[in-house]
Amino acid sequence: MKYSLRFLMVLAGAFIAFNNGKAQTTNSYLQEIEQWDSSRIHYLKSEEGWLNLEGLFWLKEGKNSFGSNPSSQLVFPGNILPADAGYFERQGNSVRLFPTEHTGILVNGQVMKDAVVYNKDLLPAPVMSYGSLRWTIIQREDKIGIRLRNLSSRHLREFRGIERFAVDPAWKVDARLERGNPFHTVSITNVLGQTTEQRSPGKLVFTLKGKQYSLDALEEGDQLFIIFGDLTSGETTYPSGRYMYARKPGPDGITTLDFNKAYNPPCAFTPHATCPIPPPQNILPVAVIAGEKNYH
Incomplete structure (x- = not known):
């Protein structure tokens, strides 16, 4: 079967156009994935991401002392906090913070003598901070605990x-x-x-x-x-x-x-x-x- 030169040229042009369109679609999709990955990495490295987590401490009923002292019930790592930073008091599904005087612990950016830092009506949960440390209270069924972040975590630096x-x-x-x-x-x-x-x-x-x-x-x-x-x-x-x-x-x-x-x-x-x-x-x-x- 013989084809005219004009037909073959049209066919070749259509083939090139199809492949160019396919390549453009593929490149566009690759760019989409790269942008998704970039956003994903940005989130992981952000203050709310997962690379800076350095502690999860479950609270018992009543008083829970915390600080950098190994004798504290909740020992925050890194020797960043004072040895005796105070205590948390859990009563059912409510948690109150009692920082030691003059520690400089902040609750939502303010120094407070004591503060309710968790109950189901507090949304979002208050953020407590000291230096590079940030922590909030989380609940998982009957468990209530402290999620601790370190904004200067080595995991961030090594990522x-x-x-x-x-x-x-x-x-x-x-x-x-x-x-x-x-x-x-x-x-x-x-x-x-x-x-x-x-x-x-x-x-x-x-x-x-x-x-x-x-x-x-x-x-x-x-x-x-x-x-x-x-x-x-x-x-x-x-x-x-x-x-x-x-x-x-x-x-x-x-x-x-x-x-x-x-x-x-x-x-x-x-x-x-x-x-x-x-x-x-x-x-x-x-x-x-x-x-x-x-x-x-």
Whole structure:
């Protein structure tokens, strides 16, 4: 079969235009992932990020002395605080701070003789500070404790980024949300061994390499939050799985799962976090070679 020179030129032009368009799309997607990664790193290194955590102290009922003195019930590391900094008093779900006089501990930027620093009506929880230290009170079921940050932490200074798998658009897939009943929940266990029932809008059903899989989703604001594990967990990725966000689907029930944006939980960076781990049904029987690798 013979083709005219004009036809072949048109065909070649169309082929070049197609490949140029494909290359532009790929470059645009690579830029999107790079911007996402840059924002992720910026957050990790920020005051609210996970690299500066240096302590998690659970409070018992009654008085809990704290300071840099090894004899304190709660020993803050680094010899930054005075030896005897005062005490916290827990009464049920309420915590009050009683700093030692003239320590210079601040509560939301102000020196106070004593202050209620936690109850369920105090939102957000007050921030206490001394030098480079910042701490707040957190609650995990019946446990109430102090989350301590050091803005001069060596982990911040030593951080050199997170290794990732090569970006591959094939790991960005459409997913269909199969909604459960309005009261559907999923059992989620954290690293403390606590299990809670969390509301789930349903399962995200998707296809990878010709096979169908599903992941139970949770709701977080205007997004879906997914906790999952796969065959790379404990090998090239964090043993207790990774996290991922997706936009809530529109009326057609379709959203996008981008495994290139799968990221490590806080526990990959610090032992002082209380991360949820994947429920058994969210352990995928496939190696997801996309997103963040384990942090060493």
